[in-house]
Amino acid sequence: MIGFSKPETTKSDSMEKYQQTPSPTTDGTSVIPSPTPSKLNTTTNTTTGSKVDLVSEGIDGPPEEEREGFGNGVEFVLTCLGLAVGLGNIWRFPMRAFENGGSAFLIPYLSCAFLFGFPAVYFEFLTGQYNGKSPPVIFRRVMPFLEGVGWMGVFVAALVAIYYIVIVSWISIYIVNIFRGDFNIWNKCDNPWNQMETCIDMLRQKECRVDHPPGWENATAKMIPEKMFFINGTCMDAKKFDGIEMLSATEQYFTRHIIDPSTGLYDFSGINLPILAAMTICWVLTALGILKGAKIMGKISYVSVLLPYFIVVVLFVRGVTLPGASDGLYYYFGKPDYSKIFLTRTWTEALKQLCFSLSVGHGGLISLSSYSRKNNNVFKDALIVIIGDTVMSLVGGAAVFSTLGFLANQRGVQVPEVVKSGFSLAFVVYPEAMTQMPLPWLWSFLFFLMLFLLGASTEIALVDVFCSCIYDQSPKYRKKKWVVVTVWCFLLYCIGLVFSTNAGLYWFEMFDEYAAGFSSVCAVVGELLVMMYVYGFRNVRNDITEMLGEPKNKCTKAIGPHSWYFTANWMGIAPVIAAFLVALSFLRDYPYNGDANKYPIVFDILGWFVSFLPVLMIPLFMVINYIRCRQRGNTVKSLFMLQKQHVSYRRIAKNFDADRQAQQAQLPDKEPWDEDSDEESRKGASGDVEVATIDVSSSTHQTY
Numbered sequence: 232m233i234g235f236s237k238p239e240t241t242k243s244d245s246m247e248k249y250q251q252t253p254s255p256t257t258d259g260t261s262v263i264p265s266p267t268p269s270k271l272n273t274t275t276n277t278t279t280g281s282k283v284d285l286v287s288e289g290i291d292g293p294p295e296e297e298r299e300g301f302g303n304g305v306e307f308v309l310t311c312l313g314l315a316v317g318l319g320n321i322w323r324f325p326m327r328a329f330e331n332g333g334s335a336f337l338i339p340y341l342s343c344a345f346l347f348g349f350p351a352v353y354f355e356f357l358t359g360q361y362n363g364k365s366p367p368v369i370f371r372r373v374m375p376f377l378e379g380v381g382w383m384g385v386f387v388a389a390l391v392a393i394y395y396i397v398i399v400s401w402i403s404i405y406i407v408n409i410f411r412g413d414f415n416i417w418n419k420c421d422n423p424w425n426q427m428e429t430c431i432d433m434l435r436q437k438e439c440r441v442d443h444p445p446g447w448e449n450a451t452a453k454m455i456p457e458k459m460f461f462i463n464g465t466c467m468d469a470k471k472f473d474g475i476e477m478l479s480a481t482e483q484y485f486t487r488h489i490i491d492p493s494t495g496l497y498d499f500s501g502i503n504l505p506i507l508a509a510m511t512i513c514w515v516l517t518a519l520g521i522l523k524g525a526k527i528m529g530k531i532s533y534v535s536v537l538l539p540y541f542i543v544v545v546l547f548v549r550g551v552t553l554p555g556a557s558d559g560l561y562y563y564f565g566k567p568d569y570s571k572i573f574l575t576r577t578w579t580e581a582l583k584q585l586c587f588s589l590s591v592g593h594g595g596l597i598s599l600s601s602y603s604r605k606n607n608n609v610f611k612d613a614l615i616v617i618i619g620d621t622v623m624s625l626v627g628g629a630a631v632f633s634t635l636g637f638l639a640n641q642r643g644v645q646v647p648e649v650v651k652s653g654f655s656l657a658f659v660v661y662p663e664a665m666t667q668m669p670l671p672w673l674w675s676f677l678f679f680l681m682l683f684l685l686g687a688s689t690e691i692a693l694v695d696v697f698c699s700c701i702y703d704q705s706p707k708y709r710k711k712k713w714v715v716v717t718v719w720c721f722l723l724y725c726i727g728l729v730f731s732t733n734a735g736l737y738w739f740e741m742f743d744e745y746a747a748g749f750s751s752v753c754a755v756v757g758e759l760l761v762m763m764y765v766y767g768f769r770n771v772r773n774d775i776t777e778m779l780g781e782p783k784n785k786c787t788k789a790i791g792p793h794s795w796y797f798t799a800n801w802m803g804i805a806p807v808i809a810a811f812l813v814a815l816s817f818l819r820d821y822p823y824n825g826d827a828n829k830y831p832i833v834f835d836i837l838g839w840f841v842s843f844l845p846v847l848m849i850p851l852f853m854v855i856n857y858i859r860c861r862q863r864g865n866t867v868k869s870l871f872m873l874q875k876q877h878v879s880y881r882r883i884a885k886n887f888d889a890d891r892q893a894q895q896a897q898l899p900d901k902e903p904w905d906e907d908s909d910e911e912s913r914k915g916a917s918g919d920v921e922v923a924t925i926d927v928s929s930s931t932h933q934t935y
């Protein structure tokens with residue numbers, strides 16, 4: 232049945248044609264009654280072949296294009312978890328906790344989740360689901376002059392997608408190499424890519440801690456150096472290598488065999504063919520995943536999201552049964568440093584981790600929720616996403632640190648000596664640990680398969696954000712999605728080709744450092760301010776009631792989806808926290824990593840340019856919408872008014888005074904792209920006009 236609601240019979244309702252209850256016919260279609268035949272506009276539904284009259288009080292043309300939706304609420308939640316839960320849960324969160332007080336880090340982390348994370352996710356779910364459109368369309372309907380606020384998150388997602396797929400490509404190379412048997416050699420120093428004189432054999436490093444290590448059999452205890460490296464079959468005094476960069480075998484495997492970086496940002500030197508091939512394949516898989524639509528994305532999420540949770544539990548169980556695991560878990564959970572709670576840096580790191588992990592301000596959560604059923608309980612879904620994200624971080628971190636404890640036990644050192652941050656944790660330390668377990672190929676494969684699924688599900692959601700915006704604003708491409716997806720993926724692929732050069736690591740680090748942090752937080756601030764102060768907090772609260780109904784009791788009214796806490800949070804707490812993060816993002820060390828040769832000043836200049844690209848969408852679309860307005864002969868005031876196409880327009884317009892109603896009457900009845908589409912249709916029309924049809928199984932919000 233069609234998801235229309237019966238309207239009030241007031242002549243002033245300009246959106247009346249979309250709300251009227253259709254009358255069923257014998258052929259399984261329905262005809263909307265026409266109270267105003269003189270304003271009848273008719274088209275043909277080419278999908279069903281059946282016909283129905285479309286009538287409007289001041290608005291001509293067909294209803295909005297149907298949006299394909301998720302099969303059920305579970306698929307929606309899993310897809311959102313696929314976007315939120317990513318690689319950062321495995322290697323960023325454990326390191327943030329380790330560096331900022333261990334288990335004490337949970338206090339600022341959970342506090343920030345309550346004050347910022349959960350309200351932000353709930354807000355984005357609410358905004359997307361109620362409006363049923365992509366972010367730019369939503370904010371354009373609130374105020375066309377501020378359409379750029381919606382585009383900010385879209386371009387943040389695009390920037391992240393450009394470099395995020397590089398990590399997925401590295402992971403896929405590891406998976407392929409596991410099947411080639413590299414898990415047996417990546418921790419050895421006698422491979423063609425190894426630099427023997429600087430390669431430390433970590434498998435035999437513990438031999439340097441016995442009473443008479445290799446090469447020192449006849450030495451007395453006083454003669455044996457305090458610190459030694461196992462190199463070329465013997466233990467050597469570490470002091471001989473002062474000023475020389477010493478790397479473990481697995482680190483040389485990653486740096487010299489997988490990514491093979493050049494000398495600096497400008498030194499492109501050549502193409503890394505394995506990375507180029509991996510990127511190409513990953514982009515093809517991403518495009519195929521998007522082309523199948525929201526329903527297929529929901530089906531894929533059963534594997535791409537649930538399987539990583541199963542694998543991380545398996546890795547955790549395996550990790551805690553290894554010798555030395557308790558030492559690793561002690562440094563992760565059992566050694567809280569509560570003094571770190573009083574440091575600004577600890578709270579900043581907690582906020583950064585939340586923003587990065589939950590993908591708020593990326594446009595993805597709004598875009599995905601726009602495909603959800605309009606009466607879906609977004610409050611519950613937001614809570615599930617927060618809990619699921621936190622559980623993956625905690626369990627994943629425990630799996631990692633139990634394994635690091637085992638590695639420290641094998642090396643004969645303390646846990647802090649084997650801990651490394653960032654990519655080294657996933658591509659250097661963890662592979663070394665797994666090669667020392669029974670069935671190393673199995674644990675290596677499971678670990679990298681988990682990373683691949685986490686990364687791929689996030690990548691698909693990020694790339695799909697822009698595609699959804701094009702579908703919403705270009706009627707002629709709604710039935711040619713393959714064109715949009717192919718062109719967009721190819722464009723991002725071409726931009727990302729720089730990552731396949733030998734200088735790719737440095738360009739990757741520039742995007743990783745600058746692409747998401749500053750701009751995503753700016754997007755969150757913009758979204759909150761527009762919706763709470765321009766659209767109005769009372770309208771937002773009415774939207775919640777319209778979707779979820781009235782609160783059932785005082786308890787749900789106080790702490791449930793209707794709670795005034797969220798209104799106060801969106802109006803003050805969350806914007807202040809986000810603005811604080813924006814200010815902190817300017818506090819950086821220059822040059823990056825203290826190395827002006829590898830990271831010249833251009834690194835930071837281009838980095839800040841990338842950061843500000845999404846923010847520039849605001850003035851750009853101010854100009855674009857002003858030009859649209861003048862070309863169509865509309866008043867400039869219309870750029871600053873709630874548009875007739877907004878979902879809640881009829882409800883809000885009832886409270887306008889006479890002057891405001893007179894002003895609103897001058898607003899265009901259609902979106903600019905719909906007017907352009909109608910103009911093209913009129914130019915191409917010939918013969919008698921056929922009567923439009925709507926299949927009774929469809930919905931103006933989305934199809935299930």
